[in-house]
Amino acid sequence: LAAAPLAEGAIIEKLANDIITSITVNAGGHSKGAGADVHVRVLEFLQERRPHDPDIWRPLVTLYHERGNDEALTQLLGRVMPQLTDVDERNDLRLEQARYLLARPGGYEQAITLLKEVLQDNPDHAEAATLFEATLEKSGDRDGLAAYLSQQFDDAIARGAKESTSRLAVRLASISRPHARESLFRRAL
Numbered sequence: 382l383a384a385a386p387l388a389e390g391a392i393i394e395k396l397a398n399d400i401i402t403s404i405t406v407n408a409g410g411h412s413k414g415a416g417a418d419v420h421v422r423v424l425e426f427l428q429e430r431r432p433h434d435p436d437i438w439r440p441l442v443t444l445y446h447e448r449g450n451d452e453a454l455t456q457l458l459g460r461v462m463p464q465l466t467d468v469d470e471r472n473d474l475r476l477e478q479a480r481y482l483l484a485r486p487g488g489y490e491q492a493i494t495l496l497k498e499v500l501q502d503n504p505d506h507a508e509a510a511t512l513f514e515a516t517l518e519k520s521g522d523r524d525g526l527a528a529y530l531s532q533q534f535d536d537a538i539a540r541g542a543k544e545s546t547s548r549l550a551v552r553l554a555s556i557s558r559p560h561a562r563e564s565l566f567r568r569a570l
Contacts, residue, residue: 396423420444428457433464442474446481454481472499476509483516492516504536505545514552527556538568 424441431437438461445454458478465471479495482488493516499509510533517526530553537545550569554562 394427417444417448421448432460435470442477446477449485451485454478468502472502472506472509475499476506476512479509479512483512489516489520500533504533504540505542523556527553530556534565534568 421441421444424437424444427434427437428441438457441457442454442461444450445457458474462471462474465474475495475498479492479499482492482495493513496509496513496516499506500513503509513529514526517529530549534546534549534553537549546569550565554565557565
């Protein structure tokens with residue numbers, strides 16, 4: 382009798398690896414039907430047993446995104462995010478989640494929070510900065526955009542980050558009054 386659970390565990394492990402491979406190779410192809418339900422259940426089962434394994438939680442994040450399962454996704458990210466010690470990996474996941482939220486009605490505030498977290502961890506994260514700026518601009522939050530760009534500009538100068546300083550000076554000048562532009566460019570030099 383002791384061999385039965387082991388055999389069952391080995392079968393589940395094999396099935397899970399096949400599902401993980403299938404989801405990775407055919408990203409987006411398993412979001413509908415009974416097959417996707419099985420994929421989700423197997424990955425959830427494995428994620429409970431191997432919570433630190435990105436080969437399990439990444440495909441599960443993908444499936445939750447595709448299926449629009451916001452509650453399960455939020456719970457999964459709540460379990461996974463604190464475990465991530467690699468800043469780049471954590472920020473990649475935050476960025477992915479922010480993109481997902483921006484595509485959903487009512488996801489703006491959460492997306493802004495996630496993008497701010499990415500930029501706190503890495504102020505020079507170009508993709509997060511671009512998405513954050515575009516989101517503020519699209520929402521019509523001109524004051525928020527100006528405040529953000531000013532803060533980023535000051536921080537870039539303080540860090541001696543010349544590329545970021547130049548990019549931010551140009552971007553800030555594009556939304557500033559003409560008389561303020563000259564002082565911006567002087568400070569950038």
